[in-house]
Amino acid sequence: MVVVLLAGHPTYWHRAGQGAREALLVHCSLAHSGAWRGVERVLSEQLKMLALDLPGHGRSADWDGVGDYQDTSVHIAEALLNRETTGPVDLIGHSYGGTIAMRLAQRNPARVRSLTMFEPVFFSAARNHPAYAENTALMDGPFAQALQVGDRMEAARLFNALWGRDVAWQSLPLSQREDMARRIHLIPAGKPVTHHDIHGQLAPGALERLEIPVLLMEGAGSPALVGAVHDVLEARLSNVRRHVIEGAGHMAPITHPAQVGDSILAFLRETAPVGA
Structure with missing residues (x-):
């Protein structure tokens, strides 16, 4: 289409x-x-x-x-x-x-x-x-800080570590990691x-x-x-x-x-x- x-x-x-x-x-x-x-x-x-x-x-x-x-x-x-x-x-x-x-x-x-x-x-x-507090600590802490300083790749890596753990970050093609980083602002x-x-x-x-x-x-x-x-x-x-x-x-x-x-x-x- x-x-x-x-x-x-x-x-x-x-x-x-x-x-x-x-x-x-x-x-x-x-x-x-x-x-x-x-x-x-x-x-x-x-x-x-x-x-x-x-x-x-x-x-x-x-x-x-x-x-x-x-x-x-x-x-x-x-x-x-x-x-x-x-x-x-x-x-x-x-x-x-x-x-x-x-x-x-x-x-x-x-x-x-x-x-x-x-x-x-x-x-x-x-x-x-308790898992809600753990998730919030990551997303409002290191994840938010990475976005704030413009490190979109690090923000994407942190997000993937939590929700994409069955697909290891380093095993993803670089193009896919870059694509996730470009779109990471859609998470917040x-x-x-x-x-x-x-x-x-x-x-x-x-x-x-x-x-x-x-x-x-x-x-x-x-x-x-x-x-x-x-x-x-x-x-x-x-x-x-x-x-x-x-x-x-x-x-x-x-x-x-x-x-x-x-x-x-x-x-x-x-x-x-x-x-x-």
């Missing part, structure tokens, strides 16, 4: 799969829509998928810094769904993309058939857990959502009202904060399943696409027939 104007923002997106059901895939921070290629291959016979590059990622235009980053992303995703889909969709989101997918479902649940989130970064849900752009729940996605009743089937996925080797967040979400969501990918971490949709894709297929078949 080419870059098109969605909600006023030049956005790249692509389509994959030939299935009967429509789906939207939303990638994690510092990645792009191509990160879903492995998972798309697993789901290609059952789902007709859309995947977009979020603002500042991949081939989409950079974010202009105006307003809230998640707001911008949600409006773009809604414009893509309005343009390219006709019925209810299955939403699949990874990390920060999971927060966007859930917001789409909360804003218009009638348009959503199911919601899959791989480690959505709703950190404020686990504010009282997500903080109003991840740490402050600016849109009330976790407000009293907000999760409980989401009645569609939800799958929470996590890597067995992911940071403890992931499990703490999922414990809260699992307790409050009314129709939820939880699955752990053994031997994987936060980047499992990229490092373990077969296991992630198979788990999604099992969830879809259990909650509503894939051919429905």
